[in-house]
Amino acid sequence: MFSTLLLAATSRCASLLLCPTDTELIDALLAHDSTVRKVAADEALRKGEIVLFHLPQAAWQIRDVSCGDREPGELPITTCEFTARYTGRDVHQIARLIQQTGNWRIIEIQPAAASRR
16 A cells, blocks of 8 residues: 555655645645735836736646656755646646745746647
């Protein structure tokens, strides 16, 4: 049983210590989207402008996850490639994530071309 779990984990991530779950990746995506909206709104407010946001559907499923080794340095950073399923579309993404106080945070993300379901 343990060897099966170990095999499943190692096929998903190069490092067992830096291997976010699907739920943790969804939480990181939601937090990142919220931060981007706040930065844009704060910049508009600073300029005296008004910003309206179209809030897209949140990702509700993550699949095809593949995370690399820990990056050199003191911080626990890894790069993960995954597909996020949104309502009506799948988006392939590559994200650099850092683990802080037990949570994962996206520090850089590069969405690739989306495909329609």
